[in-house]
Amino acid sequence: MNLICPVCSGMLTAEEKRYVCPGGHSFDRAKSGYVNLLQRQKHRQRGDDAEMGKARREFLNAGYYQPLLDHLAELATENHLECIADIGCGEGWYACRLLELLRQRGIHAALTGIDISPEILRYAAARANQQNLRADTHWAVASVNHIPLADASCDGIVNLFAPCEPAEFRRILKPGGTLLRAIPLERHLWEMKELIYDEPYENRPVRSAPEGFELTQLRTIEYRMTVPAEHLQALFAMTPYAHKTAPENAARLVQIQSLTTTVSFGLLLCTVQK
Numbered sequence: 001m002n003l004i005c006p007v008c009s010g011m012l013t014a015e016e017k018r019y020v021c022p023g024g025h026s027f028d029r030a031k032s033g034y035v036n037l038l039q040r041q042k043h044r045q046r047g048d049d050a051e052m053g054k055a056r057r058e059f060l061n062a063g064y065y066q067p068l069l070d071h072l073a074e075l076a077t078e079n080h081l082e083c084i085a086d087i088g089c090g091e092g093w094y095a096c097r098l099l100e101l102l103r104q105r106g107i108h109a110a111l112t113g114i115d116i117s118p119e120i121l122r123y124a125a126a127r128a129n130q131q132n133l134r135a136d137t138h139w140a141v142a143s144v145n146h147i148p149l150a151d152a153s154c155d156g157i158v159n160l161f162a163p164c165e166p167a168e169f170r171r172i173l174k175p176g177g178t179l180l181r182a183i184p185l186e187r188h189l190w191e192m193k194e195l196i197y198d199e200p201y202e203n204r205p206v207r208s209a210p211e212g213f214e215l216t217q218l219r220t221i222e223y224r225m226t227v228p229a230e231h232l233q234a235l236f237a238m239t240p241y242a243h244k245t246a247p248e249n250a251a252r253l254v255q256i257q258s259l260t261t262t263v264s265f266g267l268l269l270c271t272v273q274k
Contacts, residue, residue, distance in 0.1 A: 001083040001110055003138055003148045006037045011150070014138065033125035034139035036118060037148045053091050053120045055237035060093040064225050064235075068265050069094060071219055072158065072180060073101040075269055079178045081156030082109045087144055087169070088162020089113030092124030096131050098158070112138045112154070114147055147172055156180065166210035170272055179213055179270040185220065189239070191261035196241065196249045205266055213270035221265040228258045 003012040003019060010021035012035075019027045019035045027035050076084070076098060086095045095113050102109045115121050118141050125139045142148050144165045149172045157169055160182040169179060186202040193200035209215035227235055232253055236242055242250070253259075 001085075001112055001138075001149065001153050003035070003037065003112065003140055004150050006039050006142070006146065006148055009150075012148075030118075030122065030125065032122050033129060033134060033137075034118070034121040034141065036141040038116065038141045038143060039146070052238055052242075053117070053123050055234040056091045056093070056120075057123060059231055059234040059238055060091070062231055064227065064231070065263070067223060067263075068160075068182060068221055068267065069097055069101070071221055071267050072160075072182070073098055073105075075178075075180055075217070075219075075267070076102060076109075076156060076158075077105050077107060079156065079269075080107060081178060082107060083154040084109055084111045084156045084158060085147070085149060085154045085172060086111055086113045086158040086160075087147065087165075088159060089115050089121075089124055089139075090160075090162075091120050092127040092139075094158065094160055095124065095137070096127050096133055099133055099136060100131065108136070110136045112140065112149060114140055114142050114144070114149075116141065116143055144168065152177075164210050166212050169210065170212045173272050175272065176274075177272050179210070179268075179272075181210075181268045181270065183207075183266045183268070185222070185264040185266050187262050188264040189235075189261050190264075192236070192253075192259060193241075195252050195256075195259065196236075196245055198249075207266060207268070209268065209270040212273055214273050215268060216271050217269035219267040219269075221263070221267060223263050224260055225263055226258055226260040229254075229256065232256070232259055 005021035005025050007025045008023045010023050012019040121139050128137045144163045152174045156178045183205045
């Protein structure tokens with residue numbers, strides 16, 4: 001499953017320091033391994049910054065969301081996903097751990113991680129190198145609206161708490177391909193919301209399949225976790241609330257030693273409609 005050139009759609013070949021297509025278009029490969037394929041004239045670059053990437057690494061590495069990963073690996077195994085695209089892959093914890101779990105189950109999968117943030121992908125590519133996954137992974141800065149993968153090139157898409165573009169997803173999936181999409185349910189992190197907001201509100205999740213897909217299975221993953229102060233700030237920083245909470249409200253998290261809160265995810269298994 002090769003990346004394609006954002007200029008001419010030719011297949012890109014990965015070399016040590018660059019990706020190059022038959023048309024001669026060349027894209028530098030960062031020292032960590034990712035490549036920037038975002039056409040800036042078509043899309044204004046944005047996305048998570050280095051601080052959010054650091055927060056995600058700190059929190060996810062501690063294993064708080066391991067149950068979600070376990071369910072993800074189970075469904076990927078059941079559907080024998082070998083060519084996977086992780087759209088909105090972030091700093092790569094789910095992607096790299098998923099590949100390792102699939103290997104343990106006899107599936108040698110390859111994965112391409114797409115994210116719009118170069119700072120975040122630097123972490124993802126470095127993680128893949130550390131876990132000896134460089135040969136089985138590609139990491140590209142790109143938009144969900146213009147995914148640099150060929151038509152019908154992957155049999156599975158992982159889309160965790162990230163923007164969804166159904167038309168692009170259908171384009172890159174093989175016939176009958178699988179979409180695994182995770183969403184926060186109504187009371188995800190409810191106790192944290194109760195602490196920082198005077199009037200907390202429930203999420204409004206969409207439990208239906210995206211356009212052009214059929215919902216085959218919906219799993220609810222719910223449990224309670226206790227987060228000590230050392231990881232509480234990282235949890236808050238990796239949520240959307242960090243950008244829209246008044247400083248005086250956010251400061252309430254600093255005043256406590258730990259917080260026990262609800263984790264509530266929906267994991268949607270969808271297939272391309274025939």
